[in-house]
Amino acid sequence: MADTHAHSKNAHHGAKTGLLGLAVGAVGVVFGDIGTSPLYTLKEAFSPHYGLTANHDTVLGILSLVFWALMIVVTLKYVTIIMRADNEGEGGIMALMALAQRTMPKDSKSAYAVGILGIFGASLFFGDGVITPAITTLSAVEGLEVVAPQLHTWVVPITLGIIVFLFGTQRFGTERVGKVFGPVMLVWFLSLAAIGVMNIRHNPEVFHAINPWWAMQFFATHGGHAIFILGAVVLAVTGGEALYADMGHFGARPIRHAWYWFVLPALMLNYMGQGSLLLLDPKVASNPFYLSVPQMVRIPMIVLATLAAVIASQAVITGAYSVARQAMQLGYIPRMRIQHTSKDTIGQIYIPWINWVLALAVIAVVLMFRSSTGLASAYGVSVSGTMLIDTLLLFLVARAMWPKARRWVLPLCVLFAIIDVAxxxxxxxxxxxxxxxPVVLAIVVFTILRTWRRGRQLLYEEIRKEGIQLDSFLPGLMLAPPTRVPGTAIFLIAQKGMVPHALLHNLKHNKVLHERNVFLTVETLNVPHAPKDRRLKIEPIGDDFYRITVRFGFMEVPDVPLALMRSCDMDERIGIPFDPMDTTYFASRETIVAGRHRGMPVWRDRLFAFLHRNAAPATGFFRIPGNRLVELGAQVEI
Known part of the structure; x- marks a missing residue:
């Protein structure tokens, strides 16, 4: 349960810059989403939708609910407890799913159920990735309406322009822009705190909201209607799950310190300041954030809020790339082209397909809802659903892996689950x-992920059913061996022990066999980074035939040629003299034909065929050079 860094480079970076430097970096990247919540949380709570009046007891009740939501959900659940559940230093729902599955028998029903939970949580995360850029940017630009109401018609066009610019610049990477993220967000949180302190002096009694009695009194006064107000309160904790998801980039300690001593106080001071202003003048409920800002600095604050919104959006977009790469490695979505945008940081990637699908979805959402108030109704479902799944997975991990801490963690998980369900x-x-x-979007994404996973299983079953066992094929082949030519042939196979179609085609059409033949399988482990001693496994099977298994972690970029170079350094008895210029890779590329009455309905077969047809070739995904590759086709009915 110790806090560790997954990457040795991160550890070196941490030693170099120190805790303070990492904490500042975390403020810039990790807290963007939750840091922009004051823009719209209290505005939504007092919107006509809920029918609340901004009187003394109601304002203190809402402030108390916001304070205790931040303390229980973010501080206790995510920052204090769930960050202990690191998968070799990495966090996020996919890492937590892999950690929970590690405690269960492989291919068991329980492991399958946990996989379903994790994948649906990842699907909800993509919904969050669509709504966050829309609501944060809209709420920031809506400050123009406070300064000049006649600019109302320009809010949506300006928002769309910012979003198009944001997604259009993703291909250049975030390394340069990321250097200013920390300072900008430091200024943002300091501004939140300063504005809060300036407004609190009007009604210092807002600090009474720290007493949970006011939250309980709110429920007692409003009865069953009070639970619906939680739909606005949850907006204060959106982005809490990002603290866990970004743990691998900075480590748990810097994130914890930044939250405890800087971000949380700044947020609560601002919420208290907005509440104090509401007690002074209930009319500011139309936009308590911007109306709490002194008139002379409102325009600079709009600019700063827009920058903070862009940073919050950037963090979610980058998170979508990371989750997509993890899902690819774990076999839940088709392989896609990945571009690396930094020579120094392996985690900085750009996935064009994900980027433009997100961009189109965000633009559609802005045009559909046209205001932050309209989007607030859609925002909370994906966040609360993801948080509930995190709680369930945490319960499983704590019960199986934390024998001492589970006595107090498991009862708290029950409390967290009650709050998440509410x-x-x-x-x-x-x-x-x-x-x-977000529900429909999550169902669509979930269907795609499950269809791809199930389709791959059916495809491998068909290949195995029609295939030939390698152990029986090779002895027969060597009774009358074909002509052997110099060099090494590497046959990529997904199913161990089967004769690859590419080898059969090569024998049939070229009637030759290479001097050395390797049957290569690539595996993804349920840990972020494969240990060095497990990276490469070589099994000689006689007559210069070898079985090689190359393993990668789900956070790694698979580079097969680089991994194979390690074989040159291994013991001569099991190593292979691997010369990249004298090596040819052979791969099969299957064409999927949808069949009736098989493992999936026909429409899912056709969906899988479409996804398979448009997936990036495994050879490119594994960084196999195109000038050393021979691809041979095969048709498979599923």
């Missing part, structure tokens, strides 16, 4: 008002 119910009642969008 948030989910509060947002679920807004289904027709916009909450349907």
């Amino acid at each position: 948030f989910l119910v509060a947002n679920g009642v807004k289904f027709l008002d916009g909450a349907w969008f």
Whole structure:
């Protein structure tokens, strides 16, 4: 349960820059989403949708709910407890899913159920990735309406322009822009705190909201209607899951320190300041954030808020790339072209297909809802759903892996689950008002992920059914061996022990066999980075035939030629004299034909065929040079 860094480079970086430097970096990247929540949380709570009046007891009740939501959900659940569940230093729902599955028998029903949970949580995350850029940018630009109401018609066009610019510049990478993220967000949080302190002096009694009695009094006064208000309160904790997801980049300690001593106080001071202003003048409920800003600095604050919104959006977009890469490695989505945008940091990647699908979805959402208030109805479902799944996975991990801590963690998981369910119910009642969008989006993404996973299983079953066992094929082949030519042939196979189609085609058409023949399988482990001693496994099977297994972690970029170079350094008895210029890679590329009454409905077969047809070739994904590659086709019916 110790906090560790997954990457040796990160550890070196941490030693070089120190805790303070990493904490500043975490402020710039990790807290963007939750840091922009003051823009719209109290505005939504007092919107006409909920019918609340900004009187003394109601304001203190809402502030108390916001404070305790931040303390229980973010501080206790994510920062204090769930960050202990690191998968070799990495966090996020996919890492937590892999960690939970590691405690269960492979291919068991429980492992399957955990996989379903994790994949649906990842699907909800993509919904969050669509809504966050839209709502944060819209709410920031809506400050123009406070300064000049006649600019109302320009809010949506300006928002769309910022979003197009944001997604259009992704291909250049975030390394340069990322250097200013930390300082900008430091200024943002300091501004939040300063504005809060300036407004609190009007009504210092808002600090009474720290007493949970006010939250309980709010529920007692409003009865069953009070639970629906949680649909607005949850907006204060959106982005809490990002603290865990980005743990691998900075480590748990810097994130914890930044949250405890800087981000949390700044957020609460601002919320208290907005509450103090509401007690002074209930009319500011139309936009408590911007109306709490002194008139002379509102325009600079709009600019700063827009920059903070862009940074928050950038963090979510980058997170979508990371989750997509993990899902690719774990076999849940088709392989896609990945571009590396930094020579120094392997984690900085750009996935064009994910980028432009997200961009189109965000633009559609802005045009559909046209205001942050409209989007607030849609926002909470994906966040509360993801948080509930995190709680369930945490329960499984704590029960199996934390024998000492589980005595107090498991009861807390019950509390977290009750709160998560309450948030989910509060947002679920807004289904027709916009909450349907992230639900539908998550179902679509989930269907694609499950179809790809199931389709691959069916494809491998068909290949195995029609294939020939390698152990029986090779002895027969060597009874009358074909002509052998110099060099090494590497046959990529997904199924161990089967004769690859590419070898059969090569024998049939070219009637030759290479001097050395390697049957190569690439595996992805359920850890972020494969240990060096497990990276490469070489099994000689006689007559210069070899079985090689190359393993990568789910956070790694698979580079097969680089991994094979290690064989040159291994013991001469099991190593292979691997010369990249004298090596040819052979791969099969299957064409999928949808069949009736098989493992999936025909429409899912056709969806899988479409995904398979448009997936990036495994050879490119594994960084195999095109000038050393021979691809041979095969048709498979599933």
